Structures are given as structure tokens and as C-alpha cells.
Amino acid sequence: MADNQKKLVEQITSMDEDFAKWYTDIVKKADLIDYSSVKGCMIIRPYGYAIWENIQKILDARFKETGVENVYMPLFIPESLLTKEKDHVEGFAPEVAWITYGGSEKLAERLCVRPTSETLFCEHYANIIKSYRDLPKVYNQWCSVVRWEKTTRPFLRSREFLWQEGHTMHRTAKEAEERTVQMLNLYADFFEKDLAIPVVKGQKTDKEKFAGAKATYTVEALMHDGKALQGGTSHNFGDDFAKAFGIQFLDSDNTLKTPHQTSWGVSTRIIGGIIMTHGDDSGLVLPPAVAPIQVIVIPVQQHKAGVIEAATAIVDTLKENGIRVKMDDSEQSPGWKFSEYEMKGVPLRIEIGPRDIAENKCVIVRRDNREKSFVSVDELVPAVKDGLEKLTAALYEKALKNREQRTYEAEDMEQMKEISQTKSGYIKAMWCGSLECEMKLKEECDVTSRCIPFGVKPTGNRCVCCGREAKKLVYWGKAY
């Protein structure tokens, strides 16, 4: 049993030894993805896809509570449409996939596979928005998008990925800004409550913002290794796109006005973020809200009379109470099963054997800290619910502590260089706002601006780079 367990665990590289290898080991060994002959794309396997389905279910319900309606736009964008908004096409044209043939016929105009759908939504909105009564429009779509990346990694950066993209139109600038912030807050809440991932909310610098946006807000998470991950973004477009696409509405004062626009999205990157925030050397650790299996029941000495029956009764009880539960009564040893479901990050394991049955109890083991508790079968449901909640809270605390320990401050370039060379994490430093300094920090310290955080006190009043007056505090770091 111990041997078996060891064997399985040995297959994963330790995270301290090689974090990148540990990551790719996990996505393969936990059956999240497989590779195919389609370079830079991935196959999302049932266990990985079930995590995405849970993410979708939670977010979709939350979106709809705020008035979002789902639609589906074409997969393709004609070249002439993509190029309508100048900044946008500059940002995306270098990385799109081009369709040039339909069957054996050469197309008169190239079509790209959507890298994002602002242009399609704008064209549609130009058709359907005529009056202030048609506003707001708060649409979203769940789909896949394609960006022709050079280097790819499962979930984090792939040529095709799944996401949702919300696109909204509003009567006033104020309303658009409110929607931008509302969606940012919704994402932040989802990350923190459901995924147990603490985030920093803030604004992207002009250099890092979305191609064509007036302002990009972001939720940034810090991974176990101290690198940052952009979790979700919410953009305020102002009326630039609307003007480029000729979208106008007749307001109640009988004048023609241009509406204000937002877009916001999260993608399957989130799954990469979950792995790198919570995982450990035994494999995945999944937050219960999105875990495909929340509780795995493992019968011990399952050939003995009454064991399978008792385990089945536990499964039935938990199912009735809305818990996602599975029993593994395969021929593998209990030790093998323990390792297997640790690898898969199942939050709670229940073991039940003849001795437990005699005492009307079972054992609950938490995935994160392996804490065991002996629970009376009559107390099972509250014990499991409590265990799932405590695990979520513990994951959040652990991730928050990691972030706090990995958040540094720099006052000048010397400190900046020293920290960026010796530590891995966020570096808080003041910034004058110039692109020049941002470029220099990238070049000399290999850090990018993650965001200008909301509600965080300035650490000084001089730019970390040029020493001139600085009002903006920036979180700098290396990012996935």
C-alpha cells in the first residue's frame, strides 16, 4: 500500500525543484488535458472540462442576476471588419489565424478566426440600437477564441482557449463605467469566495491595457511560485468603437447620441490559476465550489460483509444533500486510491471499513492538510459541509499568506533590481506614469506593471525609476 502510494507520487516533479515541470506533470497526471497533433491547442479531458462546467455554471448564474443575456456571434471576422478600429487591429492582427479557402474556392476576402468579438458585437449593435429604449444592451457569449501564440502552455497560453466575453452598450459614460466596475467586482468575488484565490483589484497601465480600450481593470492573482496571473479583465471602451462603427441612438431629448461600451472576460486560464495557487507535491487541490468530485468515498476491506453497503449509504446521503460525491470500489488498493484522488485534488476523502461500521462512524480526511476526523455517520452531512467550508477558508488563508510573504516594496532602482533578482512576488513601487520608465523597468528588472491597485496607500511620492514626482502606486512582477 505505502509502496503503491509512493510510486504514484514519484511521478510528479516536486514544485520546489521545478515549478514548470510540476505544473505540466499535474495537468497530465490529473487527467485534465491531453495533447494532440494540433500544435498549440489542447484537448480538455472530462475531469478538466467538468471544472470548466462548474466555473461556467456559477458565473453564468451570477451574470444573469445582473441582467446579462447570452448570445452567439459568428466564429469568423472579415478582414475589413477587424480593421475598423485602429488600435484594436494593431493589437490583434499579428496573432490571428486566417481562413483563405472555403472548400476548393479561394475567398474574395480573408476571414480571421475571432481572437475576441468587439467588432462583431459593434456591427450587430449598430443594427439593433436605435433609441434610448434599446439601451442598455448587456450581452455575453461563451465560446472559444484563437490567438496565434508562439509559445504555449496548457490553460495558461494556448492558440485556442475557451472563455466568456461580455459586451455591453450604455446610454451614458457613467453607466458604462459602473458596469465595468460591477463586472470587475463580480470576478473578484468569484475568485475569492468560490476559487479561494485572493486577488488584487486595479487598473492596467496604458501599455498593458486591452487594444482599443479607454481603461482596463483587472483582478490579479499571485501563484505559489510568486509569479502573477491576470485572472479576469473588465474594459471601458468609452465611445471610440461606437463612433468607428457608427452606432447612434435617439435619446429622450430627441438628439442623436453615441452609446458607451464595455467588455469583460475570463477564460480557461482560471484553471491554470487554481492549479498554481492551491496545488502541492501530491497533485491538484481543488476548491470545493468547482471540484467535479467534492467527496470521494473509499471502502476499506471492501470484500467484507456490509462494507460496500455502508459506503453506498454514505454516497446516497451526501448526494441527497447536494454534494458531488463518488465511490471508488474498483479492484485497486485503498493506498492507490488515496494517492489517485489526492492527485485529482478531491477536497474530502471518506474512508469506511468494518471497524468503522461497527462503531457507526467513518473517517474524513481533508486534502489540503490531511487532517483526519472520526465522524458519527449520523453527523455526516454537517461534518462534510463544515469540512468543505473549512477547506475553502484554509486554501484562501494559505494563498493570502503566500501573497503577503511575497509582496515587497522598492523605493529606488537599486532596491528594485535587488528584489527582482533575488525574490519572486509583487514589488510595490511608485511610478511617475511615463511609458519610458515602464519600459526601463521591464528591460533592467524584467518586471511588468501588473496593476495600479484600488484602495492601496502610496508607499512614497517619487518614481522608483526616474525619481520624479509620482502619484501612482504600481504592483510590479513577473507574470504568466
Add this chain to the structure above:
Amino acid sequence: MADNQKKLVEQITSMDEDFAKWYTDIVKKADLIDYSSVKGCMIIRPYGYAIWENIQKILDARFKETGVENVYMPLFIPESLLTKEKDHVEGFAPEVAWITYGGSEKLAERLCVRPTSETLFCEHYANIIKSYRDLPKVYNQWCSVVRWEKTTRPFLRSREFLWQEGHTMHRTAKEAEERTVQMLNLYADFFEKDLAIPVVKGQKTDKEKFAGAKATYTVEALMHDGKALQGGTSHNFGDDFAKAFGIQFLDSDNTLKTPHQTSWGVSTRIIGGIIMTHGDDSGLVLPPAVAPIQVIVIPVQQHKAGVIEAATAIVDTLKENGIRVKMDDSEQSPGWKFSEYEMKGVPLRIEIGPRDIAENKCVIVRRDNREKSFVSVDELVPAVKDGLEKLTAALYEKALKNREQRTYEAEDMEQMKEISQTKSGYIKAMWCGSLECEMKLKEECDVTSRCIPFGVKPTGNRCVCCGREAKKLVYWGKAY
């Protein structure tokens, strides 16, 4: 009020006058789709997409009950992979869209946008199936596919459409055949119970079967105008693909064997089928199971004291009971609203005004036959549930009657020609099984074989075309 109502209805072409125009009027006026500059593709608007979401929810739950797991495969297929199975590539290569550039770089190998994903699933299965313990694999994906059609019509035939494609691998031929039939029956049940669309279950002739399949089973529905619509198909591939892709497993008898494969799918075509089966000259008529709004509540004389409150109470009560309900308290007249929600096919309308309130009742109007009933507010929930059930049953009966009235029999070519020229519907006729006769029927009578129905008695023993011995009864017809 009557004027308003007339005006709105006048915008739709009558179905008897021009069925095709009636159809396109409805998809636009009921806000199901919009066109874009992407030729041959459609925008599925919120009301149309909500129907698709309901279809997905029902089918996905039913799939999962039978052990189906969802996955996501890449959007692209390298040319060399598409061409691995001979029949398959012959069927699909002429109608795929080809990616030739990624950004500004020409690709070494062309990629097509998936027209269907057998090849990708096979490549993956070759990776993950090693032992009989790995079988069966019962995977499905919800995605969009692309086929470069010349002529397109919203929902019925478009260059991109949404669908689900199930792909399974089995240890034995028998098990694969059972899964093929199981999924066909699942589709038939869904069509009949949830969509109120009667179907004929049967097998496709070799000419009409899926490119690469050994056998294709189908559920065929008859539209209001007498044309047939293929509703869903389930294919048994035998082991041809598996052989082409080198998929083998070690069986319990320690010998290497080739697994047997199925695939099955339904698409957004279904929405076209719903429109053309149940719609009328006032617009859509939606079966309650997939209607985004099942009940529309319209307050009458809504400015009078207590009307909005009473209408809101009705909405709340129905919502609590799991009914999808909406109130329209906009400034439009009740007559305008009546027309609008008839156009949108909302199954039940509830009217409530001051006089109703005084009598503690409301009026329920059925969309299909406009039957009015006066219901005590205390009896509301059972009355609504009953109304929805009766409407579903009535839609089914009406569609079945249409099919029965439009099902003809032919014994020889003279009868076949006469019926196909003067009637529109199914023609039951015996067939010898030769491709020659099938082609001749297409050429001379402009009919195609819809299916060889299961469990329907032969109408004779001579081929309708050549007069030779015939054992197969075929439903012939014109199809969308």
C-alpha cells in the same frame, strides 16, 4: 388596440402564401437571429440562444444519466489527420474552411476548421485506450462546427452552426450497436416529449449515411409544409476508423482487439424544426419545455391602483413554482403586447386587470388555439401547469395529424410521380436496395430516401422503381 395588433401581424407573410418567406420573417421578427457581414453565418440573438440553452440543459442532463462525459477538442484539424479515413475525407473535404496563415506566417500544413470531430477523437482515443478497463469511453462535446455551404438559411443550413457531437468507443460490436440505438431513442424521446415533434425512427440508405459510417440511424420529422427535416442522427462506425487510427486494446483474454465506435449529434437545426412544425401566421409557437418564457403576464389598465401589484404577485407565485415567467408592464398597449408575445411563441398569456382583481381571478390564454380560461388566483399554479401540459399534447397531436394527412403510398413510378408532383409529404414505397433506383427516384421525382423506418409494415414486395423484388420500405420525400 386592434389596429396595433393588425399592424404587427401584417409584417409576417402568411405561411400558405410563401412558406419560405414566412420562415425568414419569423426568425427575424421574433428576434431569434440577425445577419452580419459574415456571409452564411448567423448571429443567434438572446431569445434564440435561450431556446438553445434550454435544449442543451435537457439533453446534457439526459446524456449524463447514460454515462456521457463532456470534453473539448481543438477547433482545428490538420489536413493529414482529416485524410486518414478515406470515406470520411471524401465526404467532408469539399466543404471545409482552410486556415493557411497564423498571423503573417504561412503554415507548413493547412488546418481546417472542424466540420465534425471523428478524426480528433480517434487520435485522442489512440492515446488513452490501452486496456479493456479503459472501455467504454462515452464522450461528448458542445461546440460549433463549420461546413462551407453554398446556400444557407438561418438554423437550417449555415456555414457555422452549434451542435453536440458524441463519440464513443466500445469493447464489442454489440455494445456499440446498443449505444447507437440508445442515443437514437434518447433523441426520439426528446423530440416527442419535450419538443412535441413526432418523429419517424429509421435507418439511412448507404447513399444518405454519414461519410465513413457503417450504419446511420435517424429521427425524421415532417414540417408543416410537408417537407422532411433530419432531426438527429446516430452512427455506428464499426471498427473502420479505429483501424485507420491504430486504436487497439488488450482484452481480458490477453489478445489485442480493435474497439467499436459510434457518434451521434443534434444541432441548432432543431430550432428551425420547432419553428416549421408548430409556428403559425401569428408567429412562433414554442413547446413549453424549451420556451425561454413559458408565461407572459400582461397587466390590463396597469395605471389603476393595485393592478401592477396583483400582476407581480402572480409572477412571484409562478417563479416560486419553477415556471419561467415574465411581466410586461412597458408603456405599449395591451394589444401590442398580445401580438408581440404571440409572435414570440410564448405558450401562455395571463391577463389581469381591475375587474379580474375584484373577482380574485385572471385570464389565461393559450398560444396555440387562443382558448381563454378564467381562473381563480388561488388555482393559478395547477391551472398554469395543466395549461402547459395540454398545450404540449395539443402541439404533438396537431403535428402528428399533419404527418398522417401528408403520408402517402406509391406502388409504381406512375403513382410516385403523380404524388411527388401534386402533394407534399412522405411517400411510403418499397425499394429493391439499389443505388440506381434511388438515383432515378431523385432524378425523376425529385425525392430522396428519408429513412427505412423501424417497425413499419411493408406495403408490398416490389420495388416502386424497377419492379424487382423488394424487402425494404422507404419513406421518400423532399427535405430541408
